[in-house]
Each structure stands twice: as C-alpha cells, then as structure tokens.
Amino acid sequence: MMRKSIYFCSFIIVIITLFSGCQFADNNEKNSVSPYNVQSKIPQNLALEMEKEIEKFEEVDRVTAVSHNKSVYISLRVSGFDRFFLKQIRQKAYKRASSKNEEATIYLSTDRKVDMELNKIKSEIKHRSITKKELEKELKKVEKDMNG
Numbered sequence: 001m002m003r004k005s006i007y008f009c010s011f012i013i014v015i016i017t018l019f020s021g022c023q024f025a026d027n028n029e030k031n032s033v034s035p036y037n038v039q040s041k042i043p044q045n046l047a048l049e050m051e052k053e054i055e056k057f058e059e060v061d062r063v064t065a066v067s068h069n070k071s072v073y074i075s076l077r078v079s080g081f082d083r084f085f086l087k088q089i090r091q092k093a094y095k096r097a098s099s100k101n102e103e104a105t106i107y108l109s110t111d112r113k114v115d116m117e118l119n120k121i122k123s124e125i126k127h128r129s130i131t132k133k134e135l136e137k138e139l140k141k142v143e144k145d146m147n148g
Contacts, residue, residue: 042125042135046104047072050097057096059089064118066125068132068139071105072097073146075115086110109146117142 047067054063054074062077074097078089090108097106109115121138124130130138 041128042068042130042132044122044125046101047074050074050100050106053096053100054093057089057093059085060093062115064115064122066118066121066135066139067104068135070103071107071139072101073118073139073142074106074108075118076108076110077112077115078110107143107146111145114142114145117145 044065044067047065050067050072051063051065051074054060054065054076059078059082060076061079063074064077065072065074067073074093076089076093078086082089090110094106094108097108098104117138121130121135121142125135
C-alpha cells in the first residue's frame with residue numbers, strides 16, 4: 001500500500017513538472033532579424049548591394065562590405081585552389097562592384113586580417129555601437145592595412 005502511494009505521488013510530480021516546463025512563452029517583442037542597413041544609423045545600402053553582387057561568384061566563400069560616404073571597403077574570403085587566382089578574382093570583383101556604382105571609391109582586399117577587421121566593424125554598425133567618427137578612424141586603419 002505504501003509503495004503504491006509513493007509511485008502515485010512521484011507520477012503526479014513528474015506530470016506537473018512536464019506541464020509546467022512545456023508552457024509556451026508569450027513574447028511581445030518584435031523579431032529583430034533585419035538586415036544591418038535598416039537598423040544602423042550609418043546607412044549601408046551601397047555596401048549591401050555590392051556584397052550581394054560579389055557573393056554570386058563561385059570562387060568567393062564570403063564577402064564583407066562596409067560603406068562610408070562614397071567609399072566602400074570590401075573583403076573577400078577565398079580558399080582552396082582558388083587562392084592561386086586571387087589577382088583575377090580581385091579584378092573581376094572590382095569590375096562587378098564598380099558597375100553597381102561608378103561614383104563610389106572601392107577598396108578591395110583578400111587579406112584575412114582586413115576581413116576580420118571589416119567583420120568587426122560590420123558587427124559594430126549592426127549593433128549601433130560605433131559612431132561615425134570612430135567608423136571613419138577604423139576605416140582609415142583598414143585602408144592603410146589594404147595598401148600595405
């Protein structure tokens with residue numbers, strides 16, 4: 001008799017635990033999965049446009065682009081056998097990017113350090129944690145790294 005009551009109580013506890021743990025959460029927050037150019041106070045439309053255009057290349061694994069005023073800084077991630085053709089890939093990507101906006105000054109690199117820096121900057125723009133002045137300073141540093 002005692003065993004049955006212990007089993008019954010433990011069964012009830014398990015059932016209560018399951019039902020209380022499996023409740024649906026009612027979130028009133030908006031789903032903030034929007035492109036970084038919409039959320040940021042520093043518009044990135046030009047960079048996003050060029051990024052999408054260059055992503056179409058099958059040789060390029062990843063593209064990161066950041067724009068400021070009329071300048072666009074683009075880094076390409078190329079791996080494997082395609083790294084033997086970096087010069088041709090850069091030329092092709094530059095032509096494609098400049099065809100999107102001929103007035104823009106385009107800085108293009110396949111350097112991994114530049115890629116990491118631009119990813120960091122892009123993330124800061126997305127999260128609104130960088131001012132225009134800081135962005136300008138960071139991009140000057142990236143431009144210096146691109147030139148050697």
